[in-house]
Amino acid sequence: MASRSDRTRVVVTGLGVTSPVGGDVADTWEALLAGRSGVRRLDDELVGELPVKIGAPALVDPTEVLERVKARRLDRSSQLAMVAAMEAWRDSGLQAAQESDDLDGDRVGVAMATGIGGVTTLLSNYDALLEKGPRRVSPLAVPMLMANGPAANISLYVGARAAVITPVSACASGNEAIAHAVDQIRLGRADVVVAGGTEAAIHPLPMAAFGNMMALSKTGSEDGADPTATSRPWDTARDGFVLGEGAGCLVLESEEHARARGARIYAEVCGAGVTADSHDIAQPDPGGRGGTRAIQRALLESDIDPSAIKHVNAHATSTPLGDIAEGLMLHATLGSSIGDVVVTSTKSMTGHLLGGAGALEAVATVLALHHRVSPPTINLDDQDPKVELDIATKVRDLPQGDIAALNNSFGFGGANVAVVFASV
Numbered sequence: 001m002a003s004r005s006d007r008t009r010v011v012v013t014g015l016g017v018t019s020p021v022g023g024d025v026a027d028t029w030e031a032l033l034a035g036r037s038g039v040r041r042l043d044d045e046l047v048g049e050l051p052v053k054i055g056a057p058a059l060v061d062p063t064e065v066l067e068r069v070k071a072r073r074l075d076r077s078s079q080l081a082m083v084a085a086m087e088a089w090r091d092s093g094l095q096a097a098q099e100s101d102d103l104d105g106d107r108v109g110v111a112m113a114t115g116i117g118g119v120t121t122l123l124s125n126y127d128a129l130l131e132k133g134p135r136r137v138s139p140l141a142v143p144m145l146m147a148n149g150p151a152a153n154i155s156l157y158v159g160a161r162a163a164v165i166t167p168v169s170a171c172a173s174g175n176e177a178i179a180h181a182v183d184q185i186r187l188g189r190a191d192v193v194v195a196g197g198t199e200a201a202i203h204p205l206p207m208a209a210f211g212n213m214m215a216l217s218k219t220g221s222e223d224g225a226d227p228t229a230t231s232r233p234w235d236t237a238r239d240g241f242v243l244g245e246g247a248g249c250l251v252l253e254s255e256e257h258a259r260a261r262g263a264r265i266y267a268e269v270c271g272a273g274v275t276a277d278s279h280d281i282a283q284p285d286p287g288g289r290g291g292t293r294a295i296q297r298a299l300l301e302s303d304i305d306p307s308a309i310k311h312v313n314a315h316a317t318s319t320p321l322g323d324i325a326e327g328l329m330l331h332a333t334l335g336s337s338i339g340d341v342v343v344t345s346t347k348s349m350t351g352h353l354l355g356g357a358g359a360l361e362a363v364a365t366v367l368a369l370h371h372r373v374s375p376p377t378i379n380l381d382d383q384d385p386k387v388e389l390d391i392a393t394k395v396r397d398l399p400q401g402d403i404a405a406l407n408n409s410f411g412f413g414g415a416n417v418a419v420v421f422a423s424v
Contacts, residue, residue: 008186011424012266013258014092014251015363016084016196020244020350023060024087028360029367032375033395037228037349039220039242048204052211053221054230055202056244056351073140074153075118076200076245080356081150082157084249085112085194089158092251093263094192098159109162109190110155111181112249113173113197115355115411118145120203150198150247162190168355170411171315173197174248175358178419179272181252191257196249197359207243213282216240217318231352232379233316233345234323234387241317244351248359250366267366270304270404270420273297277414284410288325288332294416295333295406302420304404307337309420311374311398311405313365316345317352326408327387344392348378358409362419365407369423372398 015025020038022028031038038056047053062079063071065086071079089095097103121144128136143149148166155164163184167176174197181195210216217240220230231242258265275297277290284291299306312330316323331338346364353360368374374396383391404422409415 009255010182010185010252010269011255011258012250012269012366013253013263014088014094015266015366016086016088016091016249017360017363018058018060018062018080018083019246019360020056020059025363032346032349032364033373035349035376035378037378038244039227039230039351041227042202046204050204050207050211051218051221052207052216054227054242056242057202058246073144075121075144075149077114077118077198078150078153080200080245080247081112081198082153084196084198084247085154085157088194088249088251094251097261105159105161107162107191108158108160109184109193110151110160110164111167111177111193111195112151112154113167113177113355113359114147114150115168115170115173115199116201116206117147118149119201119206121145123203123205154194158194160194169415170413171352171354171357172409172411172415172417173355173358174360175362175407175409175417175419176274177359178250178269178362179274179417182269182272185252185254191254193252194249195252196247197356198247199354199356200245201354202243202245210243214240215319217242229379231318231348233318233348233377234384234391235380236382236384238318238320238323240319241347242351244353246353246360247356248363250362265424267369268422268424270422271298271301272417272419273301275416277416279414282412284322284325286321286325288329290414291326291329291408291410291416292332294418295329298418298420299333304420304422306334308404309334309337309341309406310403311368312341312343313361313368313405313407314343314345315408315410317347322410324384324386327389330389339390341390342374342392342396342398343389344374345377346375358407358417362407365405365421368398369403369405369421372400374398
């Protein structure tokens with residue numbers, strides 16, 4: 001494998017977010033550092049008789065940001081993706097280049113992931129079919145519900161004419177989109193790729209399905225319970241994740257392209273590892289072997305020694321088995337340097353965005369490197385003794401100098417993706 005200095009270097013030049021704790025990057029980052037949770041009780045009209053009555057919906061409704069006519073033509077997952085992509089595109093400075101015809105759309109791509117896609121559009125149109133007949137099904141239903149709808153709409157916005165792809169790997173999808181984007185740039189197929197993930201699945205059917213498979217926590221749904229205390233990665237009282245929604249987006253460029261236009265660079269994307277467990281359709285390998293191989297491959301591709309990793313934004317969803325397995329992975333891959341690594345789970349505040357999780361957490365990882373601070377993990381009152389990690393429970397400073405960080409994502413079907421970022 002070529003050394004880091006011999007291959008195309010990929011950098012982050014733009015960030016965009018809409019999340020359960022903020023409608024943009026600045027507000028989301030401020031909330032994460034403040035340890036503010038976006039988990040809350042959902043409207044009774046939505047949850048009805050569901051045993052799980054909490055979630056982490058986007059704090060700012062995307063229809064408040066998008067033009068009304070455009071918003072009505074998009075599924076909520078695409079709406080959220082567009083809000084994040086528009087912010088990232090502006091932040092990168094490429095919007096101005098596009099408007100002045102200084103950007104070659106043939107060299108611009110999109111990799112926008114989702115785990116479930118336009119589920120609300122699908123189900124609402126099925127309801128219309130049953131209740132009112134076939135003529136009441138929207139003629140826009142297919143472009144709205146298709147999984148590649150978010151990527152396609154972003155491509156229209158940025159004028160992307162290189163590859164426009166949609167990884168669908170459950171909860172690993174957002175991180176996998178970043179891995180695909182890096183490949184597109186290193187293979188010379190694009191100079192710029194808008195990459196990320198989105199999800200909008202807070203709907204009775206997905207919630208009932210996740211609840212019946214015992215994946216969601218019911219604790220915060222009890223009368224008098226505090227919903228914000230429900231998502232508690234690595235705590236002995238954890239009993240499942242909280243369903244969230246939102247989107248994260250990064251603009252990735254070849255370093256040469258970014259420096260030629262004088263772009264601000266947040267961090268470098270050094271490499272990614274993508275593997276599969278081949279263990280179970282829903283349960284993680286309890287030994288964490290697939291995730292371990294993903295992290296090892298990410299480090300190898302990055303040409304970075306494990307001792308350079310000083311921060312990990314863990315997948316850590318607040319499930320009994322998954323949180324322990326990830327701890328085993330980190331010990332197996334980071335070895336003796338594990339004691340110097342600050343680990344956090346922002347899902348303690350945002351809940352789990354499924355296909356959007358890896359992308360939102362990638363943005364948080366980049367900001368942690370850029371600002372040299374780690375957001376805290378909230379609700380960690382009694383750390384599971386089986387998890388021997390230095391977990392940040394308050395804002396923690398990260399070292400100066402050249403450091404790297406790891407962003408992990410694992411999904412149903414046994415999908416594992418790890419991405420290594422480095423400071424610049």
